[in-house]
Amino acid sequence: MPRWLPRALALALAMVAAYQLGSWAFHRLTGLLVAILMAFFLALGIEPGVRRLAGRGMRRGPAAFLVCVAVILGVAGFLVLFGSMLAGQIHGIVENFPGYVDSVIGWINTTFHTNLSRSDVPGRLLRSEWLRTYVQKQAGGVFDFSASVLGGLFRLLMIFLFMFYFAADGPRLRRALCSLVPPAKQTKALTAFEIAVDKTAGYLYSRGLMALISAVAHFVMLAVLGVPYAPVLALWVGVVSQFIPVIGTYLAGAVPMLVAFTVDPWYAVVVLVFVVVYQQFENYLIQPKLTSKTVDIHPAVAFGSVVAGAALLGAAGTLMAIPAVATLQAFLGAYGKRYDVADELPGEGGRRDSTRDGPSPLARLRGLLRRRGR
Numbered sequence: 001m002p003r004w005l006p007r008a009l010a011l012a013l014a015m016v017a018a019y020q021l022g023s024w025a026f027h028r029l030t031g032l033l034v035a036i037l038m039a040f041f042l043a044l045g046i047e048p049g050v051r052r053l054a055g056r057g058m059r060r061g062p063a064a065f066l067v068c069v070a071v072i073l074g075v076a077g078f079l080v081l082f083g084s085m086l087a088g089q090i091h092g093i094v095e096n097f098p099g100y101v102d103s104v105i106g107w108i109n110t111t112f113h114t115n116l117s118r119s120d121v122p123g124r125l126l127r128s129e130w131l132r133t134y135v136q137k138q139a140g141g142v143f144d145f146s147a148s149v150l151g152g153l154f155r156l157l158m159i160f161l162f163m164f165y166f167a168a169d170g171p172r173l174r175r176a177l178c179s180l181v182p183p184a185k186q187t188k189a190l191t192a193f194e195i196a197v198d199k200t201a202g203y204l205y206s207r208g209l210m211a212l213i214s215a216v217a218h219f220v221m222l223a224v225l226g227v228p229y230a231p232v233l234a235l236w237v238g239v240v241s242q243f244i245p246v247i248g249t250y251l252a253g254a255v256p257m258l259v260a261f262t263v264d265p266w267y268a269v270v271v272l273v274f275v276v277v278y279q280q281f282e283n284y285l286i287q288p289k290l291t292s293k294t295v296d297i298h299p300a301v302a303f304g305s306v307v308a309g310a311a312l313l314g315a316a317g318t319l320m321a322i323p324a325v326a327t328l329q330a331f332l333g334a335y336g337k338r339y340d341v342a343d344e345l346p347g348e349g350g351r352r353d354s355t356r357d358g359p360s361p362l363a364r365l366r367g368l369l370r371r372r373g374r
Contacts, residue, residue, distance in 0.1 A: 034316055035155060039162030041320045043170070044200040046071065050167050064167035072160055078239060085232040196327045203323040210286060211238035214278070218256070221274050225267050227260045237275075243319060249279050301325060 026033075046067045053063035108114060166173060174193055178186040215238030222230035233256040240252035253275035260267035302322050309321030 031155070032158075034313055035159050036162055037313070038316045038320070039159045040166055041200060041323070042071070042159070042163045043166035044197050044323075045204040046163070046167055046201075047170060047197045048201045050170065060170065061168045064164055064170075068160060068164045068167065071163075078235065081232045082236055085229040088229065192327070195330045196323075199326040199330060200323040203326065207242045210282065211242040213286060214238040214241055214282065217278055218274070221271070222256060222260075225260065225263070225270060227256065227263055227267065227271075229259065233259060241279075249275065301329075 046064075049067045050060065050063045053066065054060045058066075174190060177193060178189050181189045215234045218237045219230055219234035222233055227233065236255055237252040241249040244251060253272065257268045257271045257275075260271045302325070305321040305325040306318050309317030309319075309324075311317070313320070
């Protein structure tokens, strides 16, 4: 046996074991890695606010703490408002439940020619084998739901904690990132970091402003219709439609449609029409003006980045995809090489652009007259 064969076998086994261990650790730590990436994204978004407070004489740690507390209070306030609306709707459904039961029983008696009454329904339901089986299956789901809620709260707390650390140690973080590249390329690394801050903060700012405009517009519509919980529903539409790309508008519009349906079925149709019309108004008038200077990327690229982000990181990827792609595009535009293109390329049809042919005949005549006047 060759003398190098045992060593090669040991090296191959060690590499396989290292790969298996690394794969196992990566899958176990995926949640933590996504939380850290999300916290870094949020830290980039609040970096301008922290810098502004630090520029006024406040230490960076307290400035980051104040901004993080403001973000936490905003998210908590939104959840409390929506939770109160949901609790009110459930309370109304419970109070009106006998009327719903009477209407359903009347429809069953009319359609199937039966003689059911309200007193017969509870006894038949309690004796139903399907109901017993369903309750037994869902009994364990209560604990799973409670564990999911506690896990979600812990994940949110972990994200905000990492966000505070990233924001408070911003200068040290930049120096650490620059230390990973050679001195000749540290300027480019710092430029990339600053571009990421500008694009992420600009994206969150533009989305927040569009959410405010959307909330005001939908509040006016819901208030005119007399739909209950109009402020909360308008805030829900504004936030969800802007911070959940692509399908956020339709998810946001479903809740006010359901609430409006309880008032009048035609109101739900009015809400649907308004949501669709406002979405077109926002896409063609509001969004281009607000995002042209902050996140200036092609709509097809934005859609593809959202789909890719959702496939890679789920809901967190949909939120981080657009500013990440905008940062990459801005960095490539600043340092990437571009070359001149000929006026006419093979295969291009149609008329040439007049701007590529130099000045127009009228402009040439004006220049000639000016030179003769001199």
